Amino acid sequence: MNFELSDEQRAIQQLVHDLCIESVEPRAAEIDAKGEFPWDIKDLFARHDILGIPFPPEYGGVSGSALAVVLAIEEISKVCANSSLILSVQSLGSLPIVLGGTDEQKRRFLPPLASGEKLAAYALTEPGSGSDAGGMRTHAVRHGDTYVLNGSKTFITGGSVADTIVVFARTDRDGQGEARDISAFVVEKMMPGFRVGKLEKKLGIRGSPTAQLFFEDVAIPAANLLGPEGEGFKLAMRVLDHSRPGIAAQALGIAEGAFAVARRYAAQRKQFGKPINEFQGIQFMLADMATAIEAARMLTYAAGDALDRRLKTITVTSSMAKVFASDVAMRVTTDAVQVLGGYGYLRDFPVERMMRDAKITQIYEGTNEIQRLVIARELLKEAG
Amino acid sequence: MNLTLSPEHEEIRRLVRNFAEREIKPRAAEIDQRSEFPRDLVDRAAELGLMGILIPEVYGGAGLDHLAFAIFIEEVAKHCASTAIILDVHASVGSEPITLFGSEAQKRRWLPGMAAGKLLGAFALTEPEAGSDAAHLQTSARRRNGVYVLNGTKTFITNAGQAGLYVVMAATQPGRGAAGITAFVVGGENPGLKVGPPFAKMGLNGSPIAEIVLQDCQVGEDDRLGAEGDGFRIAMRALDTGRIGISAQAVGLAQGALDDAVAYAKERRQFGRPIAEQQAIQFKLADIQTGVSAARWLTWKAAARCDAGQPFTRDASMAKLFATDMAMSATLEALQVLGGYGYLEEFPMARRVRDAKACQIYEGTNQIQRIVIARELAAAG
Numbered sequence: 001m002n003f004e005l006s007d008e009q010r011a012i013q014q015l016v017h018d019l020c021i022e023s024v025e026p027r028a029a030e031i032d033a034k035g036e037f038p039w040d041i042k043d044l045f046a047r048h049d050i051l052g053i054p055f056p057p058e059y060g061g062v063s064g065s066a067l068a069v070v071l072a073i074e075e076i077s078k079v080c081a082n083s084s085l086i087l088s089v090q091s092l093g094s095l096p097i098v099l100g101g102t103d104e105q106k107r108r109f110l111p112p113l114a115s116g117e118k119l120a121a122y123a124l125t126e127p128g129s130g131s132d133a134g135g136m137r138t139h140a141v142r143h144g145d146t147y148v149l150n151g152s153k154t155f156i157t158g159g160s161v162a163d164t165i166v167v168f169a170r171t172d173r174d175g176q177g178e179a180r181d182i183s184a185f186v187v188e189k190m191m192p193g194f195r196v197g198k199l200e201k202k203l204g205i206r207g208s209p210t211a212q213l214f215f216e217d218v219a220i221p222a223a224n225l226l227g228p229e230g231e232g233f234k235l236a237m238r239v240l241d242h243s244r245p246g247i248a249a250q251a252l253g254i255a256e257g258a259f260a261v262a263r264r265y266a267a268q269r270k271q272f273g274k275p276i277n278e279f280q281g282i283q284f285m286l287a288d289m290a291t292a293i294e295a296a297r298m299l300t301y302a303a304g305d306a307l308d309r310r311l312k313t314i315t316v317t318s319s320m321a322k323v324f325a326s327d328v329a330m331r332v333t334t335d336a337v338q339v340l341g342g343y344g345y346l347r348d349f350p351v352e353r354m355m356r357d358a359k360i361t362q363i364y365e366g367t368n369e370i371q372r373l374v375i376a377r378e379l380l381k382e383a384g
Numbered sequence: 385m386n387l388t389l390s391p392e393h394e395e396i397r398r399l400v401r402n403f404a405e406r407e408i409k410p411r412a413a414e415i416d417q418r419s420e421f422p423r424d425l426v427d428r429a430a431e432l433g434l435m436g437i438l439i440p441e442v443y444g445g446a447g448l449d450h451l452a453f454a455i456f457i458e459e460v461a462k463h464c465a466s467t468a469i470i471l472d473v474h475a476s477v478g479s480e481p482i483t484l485f486g487s488e489a490q491k492r493r494w495l496p497g498m499a500a501g502k503l504l505g506a507f508a509l510t511e512p513e514a515g516s517d518a519a520h521l522q523t524s525a526r527r528r529n530g531v532y533v534l535n536g537t538k539t540f541i542t543n544a545g546q547a548g549l550y551v552v553m554a555a556t557q558p559g560r561g562a563a564g565i566t567a568f569v570v571g572g573e574n575p576g577l578k579v580g581p582p583f584a585k586m587g588l589n590g591s592p593i594a595e596i597v598l599q600d601c602q603v604g605e606d607d608r609l610g611a612e613g614d615g616f617r618i619a620m621r622a623l624d625t626g627r628i629g630i631s632a633q634a635v636g637l638a639q640g641a642l643d644d645a646v647a648y649a650k651e652r653r654q655f656g657r658p659i660a661e662q663q664a665i666q667f668k669l670a671d672i673q674t675g676v677s678a679a680r681w682l683t684w685k686a687a688a689r690c691d692a693g694q695p696f697t698r699d700a701s702m703a704k705l706f707a708t709d710m711a712m713s714a715t716l717e718a719l720q721v722l723g724g725y726g727y728l729e730e731f732p733m734a735r736r737v738r739d740a741k742a743c744q745i746y747e748g749t750n751q752i753q754r755i756v757i758a759r760e761l762a763a764a765g
Contacts, residue, residue: 001386001387001388001389001390001393001451001684001688002385002386002387002688003385003387003684003685003688003689004385004692005385006385009385067385263761267762277758277762280755283754283755283758284751284754284758286757286758286761287705287753287754287755287757287758287761288754290702290757290761291682291702291705291706291757292706294682294699294702294706295678295679295681295682295702295706296678298678298681298682298685299674299677299678299681301385301387302387302677302681305385305386305387306387309388311388316673317677320673320674320677320678323670323674324674324675324678369667371670372666372667372670372671373663373666373670374670375669375670375673375674376660376666376667376669376670376673377666379646379669379670379673380646380649380650380660380666380669
């Protein structure tokens with residue numbers, strides 16, 4: 001057992017850290033306030049190969065290691081959760097191709113994503129089908145070499161800025177089937193019949209567009225079908241096993257960012273003649289925050305390491321990391337606002353933004369309630 | 385980074401797991417009910433080479449690392465936290481100060497007996513008026529004609545009365561606080577050492593905890609560990625490893641509770657189906673499982689940092705704080721899964737709840753751990 005990062009992992013961590021302190025942190029408040037997708041940060045990440053981290057070198061990337069992605073997302077999230085979503089969504093939207101695509105499909109779709117020339121998105125959720133895929137309505141009907149796609153998707157992170165979108169749709173004829181009748185397709189932005197609907201107004205992650213997507217008789221070449229027909233739901237779930245450590249990393253980074261602000265503030269802020277970090281009331285809060293962050297880090301890195309080693313336990317390790325780290329992020333950011341008192345509540349300090357951003361990590365890529373079901377299911381299966 | 389256990393560590397886990405399931409588990413309830421010191425299990429642990437787990441091979445030990453030690457304590461604690469604390473105190477605070485700070489002659493004198501399980505170790509720092517504020521202990525050690533004479537009272541001493549030797553902290557320069565404290569090894573047979581009756585307590589009933597009184601207790605210069613004034617540092621270093629042991633004990637308690645709760649939830653039927661199919665139960669099990677995993681990682685990381693020669697005080701404090709708070713909530717929640725049956729002493733769940741509480745208190749209360757962590761956070765700038 002070895003808890004030390006490798007030289008390569010450390011180098012990625014350092015590169016991302018330095019870049020974010022220099023160029024992302026100064027933009028973070030503005031990105032949130034304007035609620036606009038930060039194209040400049042996307043270009044910056046593309047230029048420095050950060051968007052290439054999720055991809056192996058043979059498809060134009062620089063790593064392909066899940067732990068490396070985790071480390072990069074963590075570093076970005078410390079200063080700007082919105083910016084971290086550029087990388088995590090690039091990874092999420094590409095994973096169905098990485099995990100389910102043929103070599104030909106990977107060669108066709110991945111290099112422009114690895115270079116950051118194009119952006120990816122992952123479209124599973126529908127108005128009537130969130131955690132329960134059985135209610136999916138979007139459907140694709142095959143006519144010769146083409147599938148005709150109809151339906152709509154909602155809560156699609158990055159959906160309005162993406163060029164390459166993996167869309168899950170039913171391919172059964174009667175629309176009555178179970179999850180086994182779902183298939184995955186690569187939809188490209190320029191395909192006629194594809195339309196972006198309204199962008200949601202949200203509590204947090206305001207610089208990351210959350211879009212409704214509409215598909216009206218979109219003709220998709222059969223060559224864009226990922227994996228066999230009917231295997232899409234399985235693929236969607238495998239993708240989430242791989243992407244949840246990224247959400248855990250985002251939550252971890254948000255918590256660390258808020259903690260760093262709180263810790264600095266507590267050392268400087270004086271009341272009753274001494275810094276408030278000399279009062280046990282504050283000391284205990286900081287100690288609990290630091291301990292929870294360390295625990296979240298261990299579960300998150302362990303999930304990344306398990307993915308890289310292709311361990312059988314990845315479903316449960318990914319879910320544990322996601323549920324724990326996101327609950328920690330919510331608690332730590334809330335406490336960080338508390339440590340800063342009235343100032344914490346103001347837009348002048350970043351912790352209120354971090355608290356708003358933290359909330360989403362408990363909800364997306366499977367709510368924490370769904371994670372608990374996943375963990376319990378594995379636990380009960382294993383022991384039986 | 386490689387977060388998989390090595391084959392050697394897997395082997396230790398297998399060995400201890402077998403021992404714990406076959407020999408400790410069947411004894412755990414009666415050890416608790418009769419407040420019985422499990423001498424038989426200590427002897428068996430010695431036969432398996434576990435009493436010298438951290439003692440170097442040249443002194444008859446197994447010479448294994450702290451990760452192996454943590455695995456050992458966890459597996460024992462899954463079934464019997466009393467036995468786990470007896471073995472933990474022996475292996476960590478009871479013998480490691482000799483391994484780390486003893487002279488060659490001292491190591492040759494004491495460690496082989498400890499590794500063989502003939503000399504059980506104990507650690508005497510706490511006093512009636514010096515608990516968390518250990519630097520202000522009152523026990524004195526006065527040097528007279530080439531011997532030290534110790535006087536004072538120590539309390540909450542695990543393995544009291546069963547130990548063959550006690551690592552005792554006493555003030556050679558009273559009034560100088562931490563700088564005046566010196567560590568001594570006092571033999572269990574020393575006529576100046578009197579052991580009080582074991583305390584009646586909430587849990588950990590198989591582990592005797594008592595007061596020891598040192599009355600004109602004479603020890604030689606060759607019984608002093610390190611130099612005069614080194615005692616506080618020795619004690620703090622001992623407690624760092626001790627905290628890894630307590631973290632592992634807490635992880636074991638919680639894992640044992642989880643295993644039983646899962647088995648019960650699958651069997652117990654209400655409203656026509658196993659209660660394991662109810663989300664209220666599933667969520668409890670999921671949260672316990674997640675907490676146990678996080679605590680185990682913190683424990684193993686502290687152990688790995690210790691083994692790599694890196695600073696691990698903060699890691700050990702975080703592991704201790706997190707794992708023991710987790711164990712308290714996990715055992716209570718697991719008891720709840722069993723409902724009324726969980727409340728009965730007929731099942732091990734109630735015992736686990738009683739045992740888990742101690743973990744939040746000893747080896748530095750969790751309030752002290754928070755202070756240690758906060759202090760390190762402030763010092764790190």
